[in-house]
Amino acid sequence: MLTQQLVNGLMLGSVYALIGIGYTLVFGVLRMLNLAHAYVFMSGPFIGFSLMALGLPVGLALAGGLIGTALLGLVLYLVAFKPIPREHALGGFVASLAFGIVIQVVVVNRFGSLNQPFPVSLPLPDLTIGSVILSGMQLASLVVSAILMVALLYMIQRTRFGRNIRAIAQNPTAASLLGVSAPKAVILVFMLSSGLAGLAGLMVALRFGTLGPYMGDTYAIKALAVIVIGGLGDVRGAVFAGLLLGMAEVLFQAYASPGWSEAFVWLLLIAVFLLKPDGVFGTGVKVREI
Numbered sequence: 001m002l003t004q005q006l007v008n009g010l011m012l013g014s015v016y017a018l019i020g021i022g023y024t025l026v027f028g029v030l031r032m033l034n035l036a037h038a039y040v041f042m043s044g045p046f047i048g049f050s051l052m053a054l055g056l057p058v059g060l061a062l063a064g065g066l067i068g069t070a071l072l073g074l075v076l077y078l079v080a081f082k083p084i085p086r087e088h089a090l091g092g093f094v095a096s097l098a099f100g101i102v103i104q105v106v107v108v109n110r111f112g113s114l115n116q117p118f119p120v121s122l123p124l125p126d127l128t129i130g131s132v133i134l135s136g137m138q139l140a141s142l143v144v145s146a147i148l149m150v151a152l153l154y155m156i157q158r159t160r161f162g163r164n165i166r167a168i169a170q171n172p173t174a175a176s177l178l179g180v181s182a183p184k185a186v187i188l189v190f191m192l193s194s195g196l197a198g199l200a201g202l203m204v205a206l207r208f209g210t211l212g213p214y215m216g217d218t219y220a221i222k223a224l225a226v227i228v229i230g231g232l233g234d235v236r237g238a239v240f241a242g243l244l245l246g247m248a249e250v251l252f253q254a255y256a257s258p259g260w261s262e263a264f265v266w267l268l269l270i271a272v273f274l275l276k277p278d279g280v281f282g283t284g285v286k287v288r289e290i
Helices: 002-030 035-054 057-082 089-111 136-158 158-171 172-177 181-209 217-228 235-255 256-277
Strands: 126-130 132-134
Touching: 002 035, 002 132, 002 136, 002 158, 002 181, 002 217, 002 235, 035 057, 035 089, 035 181, 057 181, 089 235, 089 256, 132 136, 136 158, 136 181, 136 235, 158 172, 158 181, 172 181, 181 217, 217 235, 217 256, 235 256
Parallel strands: none
Antiparallel strands: 126 132
């Protein structure tokens, strides 16, 4: 029973981690929080749903949902972040929230405000290991999430693109003087971040078989706690804190009052603020000058 709950917690935590990575990528480069992230998460399944309604095969429709959210990230950057100077962090904060609310209003007017069935499920075989049962979709989500997390950590730490975005995060002016194409790198970060959010939304819709215009709210709020607990701007922290909170939430729901699972997230957040304000991995928010 405990092992089964831990597996369920890893599944939930992987979703938190993917959303948290998206938040932290944007914050690491621009030092701005992207509050449209929850709405991009929600838009992935709806784009896929719309493409299926047009008659596209399931595989192409799901791929279209992923590509669509990446392009939505590009539009988000051009509309809500590019026109705003980096030092005006509140401007990007508010503009991204406004952009996200517009997305939600469009979805509500087109599809309604109630949850509805997601019209596809992947025919994946279940896996039984002793007393642990992994549904095919659950196993696929865990595998995809694990591959993406490892690939992203490698990209940030070992590739030229990763070095470029870390240089931009340190000081964009100095990075440009060293030959880094800051606008191109920032656009790619936004598209990658939004694509991850869309993928997480598709995973949730496939796993539970439903979608709705407010499906991203709970996940995105907890993902904000994830990036603070793990360390603002640190991908490792988002992965660690996302998996930790997912497992803790499931364990509390299984062995204690479900209400305590919600309280644990915010009690842990308060404890981190008091004991290690920079987060577990200690990146924090630092002002650098040259």
